[in-house]
Amino acid sequence: MSRTAEQIAALRRALDAETRATSDFDLNPEVVLPAGRILRPAGVLLALTDGADGLNIVLTKRSSRLKHHPGQIAFPGGKQDDVDADAIAAALREAEEEIGLPRNRVEILGTLPGHETVTSFAMTPVVGLVRGAFDPVPEPGEVEEVFLVPLDHVTDPDRFSVQFRRWRGTRRHYYTVPFGPYYIWGATARVLRGLADRMGR
Template identity: 70%
Template structure:
């Protein structure tokens, strides 16, 4: 599949109907409280064109962060008062976290929102990076930034279900490890949704 084919596959995936996802998808026995308040957030699923095809930009979060410390994540964060919407928040955060200028990004669209265990409603913003740039991780938020091949994160067979104890209960979650990087939780669930749409 050429880079153009991969980009076209992303565009088709964004047009496919799908509902919202949740960190609780694999745990239907969990009863979420009615009237719960979710904080809006945006994350950027940005793909870089390389000689090996499209590659997705991901980060390893700083171990000092309050939410999801040390985890593999998309650049992004909560919607601030100055942000127009979740797309603006994702672009702003990617600029702050890894030095990706918003003018170097072509937004293709958004995936359905995802509810996290930390009470965020996250909108994944799928985009193409126009030109190569120098990754500059913000040390207070990002320990490392790296790329994962398109073929890895759009193949449902790369995902498996694991479990661990969380708040005294057995919690199932998706994983999609890549080399030394353990992609799991909300990031893996959102990527699993993208993979399903790309392969549909």
């Protein structure tokens, strides 16, 4: 069995595993979230492409001109609009807009548990295989760069570390999983750590 086939089989098992939803506050148990808070639905795409040594995951570096999270590493995706049937449709639409990935080229494998962000989004991570060659076309207003990271790198728990910074007057702890010049942290790293934990079961 090829490395890609092994990874796809492991992903399918991981997506079937029962685990809880995640949050940007997972490493900060002292934070008390208000009851009745309203979260906006969103979908992000964990798009996987086939490479010489197995699957790679497509990530973006957000434009430094954006108001929210400028320059951060993120999955393609965004908030669910009225035109979207669900979070999967939102993730596919946003990926097409942000990086030029045709939605009909993505085979959906499933979704990971929802993730609550500090910006009050209820984010659904959607896992999909990109069929055939894909040349990304970054949307200039939103995406500064599109790059690939080996799936093996971001599903290895030993690659992750916990760091912190000051946020609203307190220490906020978060996962990081650096790759070369790219500092992957926050919600993106938390979702990847959740996938890593599921694949290691």
